[in-house]
Amino acid sequence: EVQLVESGGVVVQPGGSLRLSCAASGFTFDDYAMHWVRQAPGKGLEWVSLISWDGGSTYYADSVKGRFTISRDNSKNSLYLQMNSLRAEDTALYYCAKDNGGDCYFDYWGQGTLVTVSS
């Protein structure tokens, strides 16, 4: 059974930094690209970032480019999101999502971890 478990969400002040983690199990982690998708309270879904199976390619939404960094450790079956220069508009539930296998739709999602940016 595929499981994705996010952690690291907390309340942080504007301008602060945070690292989210996602622990994956139930599939061969290093065979798949992975994504972060976020959802602001009461709002819709926004794709944040994508990392290829080997970490060699990464992509970001314009809203986070230059502030967020996605990475992975295949030896630990883990995905990460380093978030710097946080803004109030980054407040959201952050989901880790598994790529289907190269086409960039999401076949499994975690339960999410909540990041709140507030003074």
Next chain:
Amino acid sequence: DIVMTQSPDSLAVSLGERATINCKSSQSVLYSSNNKNYLAWYQQKPGQPPKLLIYWASTRESGVPDRFSGSGSGTDFTLTISSLQAEDVAVYYCQQYYSTRALTFGGGTKVEIK
């Protein structure tokens, strides 16, 4: 970026009746080399993460009831629930994956029971 526009924002349908959700993309998501539409649909129930329903615009994910169907091509797509059940109350999102460096979702359609 490709903008995805869903309509309506919400709809209320009687149990057993048909629900139809529309999704329009700002440019075609049909890839001519393989004749595939790079469009997925997700269901999100309250307090839960999204769940994949349909990909390639019309292919149901394993385990998804056959009352859910997807159709359309190019820029105009539809998700149909043929006979609404109580457990189908949710928000539904479309997503394009034609532009893999800038994936985008529609704004969502909330489906309720009338």
